[in-house]
Amino acid sequence: MKNTNKFFLSFFVIAFIALQISVFSQSDSRSQHYSNFFPDIRNGKYDREVVEFIGTVTSWERVPQSTTVEYWVRDDWGEVISVICRPPYPETEKRYKITGIVTVTNTEPLRRYIVQESRLEITSSLTERERIEANIKISEAEQAMLSIPFYRDDSQAKTYLNQAQNAFNNKQWDIAKQYAKKSISEAASAPLDIVLFLIILSIVILVLIVILLVIKFSENKKISKEDKIDIKKVEKNSSLYGETVKYHVPPPGTLKVLPGKFLVTKGESKVNEIRLFKSKDNPDSEYLFSRNMGSDKFKTIQIDDPTVSREQAKLFVNGEKYLLINKADPNKSNATIINGRQMELNENHELKPGDVIVMGTIELTFSM
Numbered sequence: 001m002k003n004t005n006k007f008f009l010s011f012f013v014i015a016f017i018a019l020q021i022s023v024f025s026q027s028d029s030r031s032q033h034y035s036n037f038f039p040d041i042r043n044g045k046y047d048r049e050v051v052e053f054i055g056t057v058t059s060w061e062r063v064p065q066s067t068t069v070e071y072w073v074r075d076d077w078g079e080v081i082s083v084i085c086r087p088p089y090p091e092t093e094k095r096y097k098i099t100g101i102v103t104v105t106n107t108e109p110l111r112r113y114i115v116q117e118s119r120l121e122i123t124s125s126l127t128e129r130e131r132i133e134a135n136i137k138i139s140e141a142e143q144a145m146l147s148i149p150f151y152r153d154d155s156q157a158k159t160y161l162n163q164a165q166n167a168f169n170n171k172q173w174d175i176a177k178q179y180a181k182k183s184i185s186e187a188a189s190a191p192l193d194i195v196l197f198l199i200i201l202s203i204v205i206l207v208l209i210v211i212l213l214v215i216k217f218s219e220n221k222k223i224s225k226e227d228k229i230d231i232k233k234v235e236k237n238s239s240l241y242g243e244t245v246k247y248h249v250p251p252p253g254t255l256k257v258l259p260g261k262f263l264v265t266k267g268e269s270k271v272n273e274i275r276l277f278k279s280k281d282n283p284d285s286e287y288l289f290s291r292n293m294g295s296d297k298f299k300t301i302q303i304d305d306p307t308v309s310r311e312q313a314k315l316f317v318n319g320e321k322y323l324l325i326n327k328a329d330p331n332k333s334n335a336t337i338i339n340g341r342q343m344e345l346n347e348n349h350e351l352k353p354g355d356v357i358v359m360g361t362i363e364l365t366f367s368m
Contacts, residue, residue: 034178038079041102042112051114052099054122054174055081057090070113073098076172085116095122097174130173137180138164144187151200153193157186242271245362246293246302250277255298258285259368260322260351266363267305274301274364276317285317289336289359305360309333312359322351322366334360 037053040046053075060071069089073096074080083098090096100114120126141161148154164179245268255277262274277298278285287299289312294300303312309328313336316323326336326343336343337358343349351357355366 034175035077035079038075038077038081041081041114044104044112046102047104047112049102050099050117051102052097054095054097056095057092059092060089076175082113083116084113085119090119096120097122097126127173130177131168131171134164134168134173134176134180137177137184138168141180141183141187144184148187148190151193151196152190154187154190157183157190160186242268244268244304245271245274246304247271247274247300248297249275250298258317259320260317261367262301262357262364263367264362265356265365267361273367276315278317287315287317289313289315303359303362305362307334307360308362312336313357320368324349324351324357 037051041051053073055073055075058072058074058080060069062069063084068084068086070082070084071090072080072082083100084103097120098114098116099118100116103113103115105111122130138161141157141164145154145157145161148157160179160183164176164183167173167176167179245264258276258278260276264271264273276287287301288294289301289303289308291303291305291308291310291312293302311327313327314325316325324336324338325346325348327346328335329345330342335345338349339356349355351366353366353368357364357366
């Protein structure tokens with residue numbers, strides 16, 4: 001039973017640790033394009049980082065005493081950012097895919113702009129390529145969604161995938177691709193679904209409890225079956241010992257032997273000790289010292305001596321407590337003697353190891 005409990009405890013601990021493991025995702029080296037992308041640039045989120053975005057050139061002007069120009073790009077959400085470039089210059093009202101470094105001015109008030117590294121006009125062939133790339137990336141995101149374990153929260157990855165699909169339907173290929181990348185990243189690092197985890201944990205604990213209860217019930221049933229003894233069969237096969245002191249001894253392994261016993265120190269040549277027996281399914285622990293053999297053979301210690309009464313004394317056993325009660329009236333017969341003192345009628349005495357009891361010609365010493 002102990003080994004079974006250790007097994008299930010180990011299983012539970014390992015299962016609990018395994019469910020806690022999270023996966024870390026690698027971030028893209030380039031910033032992602034989204035609705036607050038330009039405002040985040042102006043607020044300093046991407047200072048000195050390489051960014052990539054798509055937008056329409058609204059206007060441009062030359063930088064004084066320089067060959068460079070500054071032009072303004074509007075994204076699909078209506079946000080505008082300025083870009084510095086060298087020739088060739090962009091054309092207004094055309095869409096470009098622009099890559100550059102976010103730069104900050106050295107003087108107050110601080111102003112942020114993009115120093116262009118590359119600029120590619122969005123043509124029909126480029127648009128088709130962007131559409132194909134976005135479609136492929138969305139397919140990868142859908143596959144990543146399917147790989148998320150059931151015990152992890154896929155809500156954020158699903159949100160990004162829906163945004164990617166909406167952008168694709170609106171022919172915003174680059175935005176669709178960026179959202180698909182985000183969905184893939186979220187799928188790889190999906191956090192543990194706490195609610196689902198607690199439900200699974202509760203089910204595991206419940207199953208373990210049920211298994212342990214079934215094992216315990218089976219063991220108790222087995223023990224109960226073993227302890228149900230046919231007392232008549234035991235009596236038939238029991239042995240009777242002694243000349244003056246007579247008591248029945250059951251076959252080995254049938255009845256429980258109590259730890260307390262009486263050593264026969266005088267008056268009997270064949271019996272050295274008296275043992276007490278009880279069946280596990282019988283809680284009654286009352287024994288009788290008598291001149292005659294009682295109806296319950298294993299509850300009677302017979303002292304075949306005319307000076308002993310039919311009901312000389314009773315012994316009550318409760319755990320390790322042995323209580324002796326004198327039932328012989330000292331005014332009419334020979335009362336029980338404990339440690340040299342005659343006991344009164346119905347007087348009780350809790351036996352301790354070494355106590356000497358005299359009944360008729362028999363002297364007994366209690367032992368544990």
